[in-house]
Amino acid sequence: MNLISIRIITTDVKKLVKFYEQVTGIAAIQYTDDFAELQTPSATLAIGSTKTLQFFGGDEIAKAAQNQTAIIEFLVKDVDDEYSRIAQSIQPDMVQKPTTMPWGNKSFLFRDPDGNLVNFFTPVTPEAIKKFASNS
Template sequence: MKFVSIRVVTGDVTALKVFYAALTGVEPTDLAPGFAEIRLDGCTLAISSEDIINKLNGGAIVPRSNRSAMIELEVDDVEAVRARVADGALAEIVQPPTAMPWGNDSMLLRDPDGAIVNIFSRPRR
């Protein structure tokens, strides 16, 4: 088994594509109307419209209702990302850069649909 992607379902595909492209620096690849991927090193972030889920999966996923999972993006410098988003135009900072007990530096953002995004760096060894 190989873990390959996380899919976020949304009522506004364009807003999430713009957000994650600005955050990651990677342009989305549109694969079908209402479905795009942002292909990152290690995993793909898929963005799907609510309409597709309702048509193909019987409404199994409800956008803007996630309260138990987070998207985690590893970066070299959490402070550099904080500086890019500090004006609040790109994202709400939920937790400023914080040293975690296991050694990571971590900052939590909220995407346009309200999902939590953990921007973190591992300790240098």
């Protein structure tokens, strides 16, 4: 089994797509006004409007801008470079400046326009570097 995609449900696809294109540098594929994807080598970040919930059984399936548990994480080549590149554009939604975590990743955390947590990280300890060696 492989994790292929994470989908964010939003009331403003255009705004969220623009944000993720800006912070990742990845151009989204906009299939319709209600659905887009940002594809990385290992997984896809899908962005769907609340209108797409009708395909899954109705409006009560998911609630836009209600995430309180998940963090969308991106492995980046150099977390300090990425922080320097986007720090101004993610203020005041910065949650944590670059910090080395006990599990060996240096990361910074911020929120997207819908309030979802986003983590950019780079492995920095030998164990973490080895763990992610095939993903970089």
